[in-house]
């Protein structure tokens with residue numbers, strides 16, 4: 275992409291689909307075509323009234339994550355996790371993440387905002403999705419303060435520039451931020467073994483969401499030609515980058531698509547999810563075929579395992595994507 279001497283991907287505008295990633299030259303199956311770093315990361319976990327159990331004393335089977343790099347904190351971590359000195363609610367995998375967080379993702383303002391929200395009695399009646407949206411808004415407002423250029427980039431993903439001069443602009447701004455959360459976030463999945471075998475309601479759950487400015491341009495296809503991977507727990511110093519790898523060869527000029535959820539969903543569930551979460555009807559080659567299947571065939575249970583994951587399921591691993 276941008277900045278490479280001979281880019282593998284370029285950006286194009288496609289009628290009815292908006293911006294899209296295209297193969298700038300022929301690409302091979304297995305080839306890594308994009309590495310991307312997040313401009314924003316936020317926890318996917320609901321707020322709880324109690325501080326999370328400390329990593330050394332926990333007997334809970336639920337996993338705890340570093341609140342900066344989102345690596346798993348092992349139950350008896352050595353060296354132990356470092357709690358935030360102000361709130362003690364948030365923990366970091368080491369002094370490096372603690373000091374990086376204090377300057378970026380867990381500034382004193384974020385710390386106070388999260389603590390106030392956690393103490394808010396109204397929160398109990400809210401669905402997890404609202405908790406996550408609140409986390410996103412706090413992280414996004416903080417980004418505006420700590421990295422205005424990344425904040426502008428975040429807004430540009432929704433095709434809007436920031437105008438904070440009047441009420442309408444402010445409302446648009448908030449709307450665009452919340453849409454951005456829904457449309458552009460990639461889920462970093464919990465490890466397979468962290469909760470009851472890693473499956474919640476049949477799908478792996480998400481530990482954190484990230485906004486990846488270049489990968490965000492990937493459109494959806496129910497039979498994708500690329501998939502994305504993360505390696506959050508693999509690096510000893512934390513790694514929240516994602517990579518996009520080709521599933522098979524494609525010629526120059528072909529659009530590069532991910533699936534926004536597990537590919538094993540049936541036609542009806544895929545269409546429902548795409549309309550509810552992303553606001554479009556999919557007319558990919560697979561949907562054209564499956565649209566003609568009998569009701570019986572289309573309403574069978576989704577089959578197989580969620581074999582990768584991104585909250586939006588597996589291939590694209592943006593929000594739930």
Ligand SMILES: C[S@@+](CC[C@H](N)C(=O)[O-])C[C@H]1O[C@@H](n2cnc3c(N)ncnc32)[C@H](O)[C@@H]1O
Pocket residue numbers: 290291292293294431432457458490491492493494495552553554555556557592
């Ligand atoms: C993460 S964004 C992808 C980039 C987007 N096209 C853009 O211009 O910013 C997701 C949005 O892209 C559009 N989109 C993605 N896949 C599509 C598809 N297969 N058909 C139509 N629109 C699609 C939808 O508007 C969706 O909400």
